[in-house]
Amino acid sequence: MGIWDLLGESFDILKSNLSIFVLPILTAIAVLVFIVCEVALAFFTLGINVLGEAFPGISGILSSSGLIPFLVISAILVVLLIVCMLIISGAYVVIANQSKKKEIVSVKNALRKAYSRVWSLFGAGVIMFLMEIVPVLLVIGLPIYYLIVNPTAIASSTFVFAIIFVISVAWIIFTSILMYQAYVVVLLENKNALDAVNRSIEIGKNNIWEIFAALAITYIVSAVLSLLNIIPIIGYILYVLFVTPFVAMMPTIFYFDYVNSVDAKKKKLSKLGKILSVILLILILAVPIVLGAMLGIAMLNGA
Secondary structure, X not given: OOOOHHHHHHHHHHHHOHHHHHHHHHHHHHHHHHHHXXXXXXXXXXXXXXXXXXXXXXXXXXXXXXXXXXXXXXXXXXXXXXXXXXXXXXXXXXXXXXXXXXXXXXXXXXXXXXXXXXXXXXXXXXXXXXHXXXXXXXXXXXXXXXXXXXXXXXXXXXXXHHHHHHHHXXXXXXXXXXXXXXXXXXXXXXXOHHHHHHHHHHHHHHOHHHHHHHHHHHHHHHHHHHHHHHXXXXXXXXXXXXXXXXXXXXXXXXXXXXXXXXXXXXXXXXXXXXXXXXXXXXXXXXXXXHHHHHHHHHHHHHO
């Protein structure tokens, strides 16, 4: 089985088990409920502020607490949404596992299994965030702060920003490869968050080209099918229903075919595959440099 066949097998699982479509529907419902709650909270906060202006006598009481309670409630809603997304994402892993083992696919049991491991999933997600996003925020945030303080340096700094962006993208790709199997390991090997991350890093190091190719295919397919969003509402619904399950189940299929498989070594990416992957990586990293250089030249000429 080749890397491209991961998509085909993911499609076969979905085609044979239409009940999986319950999961993207649950995703849409969770996001909708979150948005409604946040909007309601915002209007409630606005109403409290208006009340304080209309009745100066109670404004002191309102100002003493400020927005802290509402920010706390908003943060709780965000955490609840993340937990819901983790349970649903974990259910995809369990369903793909059930299918690969020729077991009866049960969305209900998959959700239960994911729920039982949700805090390990949450912990793994936090570690992944700290490894992938926080360094990028620091690398990008410091130059942005410099430009805010020195706005005249924007035109001469675009190429530097492009380089910084390339480094950030490269780091995200590298850490995504290492973290590709973290959630799968939490659920299929019953490891805690830290052990799952260490195991995922080990798998990533041993299958770096194969995981990069799988990620590249995922991004390409997602980018192409994201054109469905051109169609208002319906396009987004179709994207969530059909693309999300494919992407979510691929790491588990990869685990069975490239990690937990007797003939895993035979499935290593060919030299041609590695060359194509390098070319793709160069293109991904070159785009921001070219765009940054063009923008810098345009701004310098305009000045």
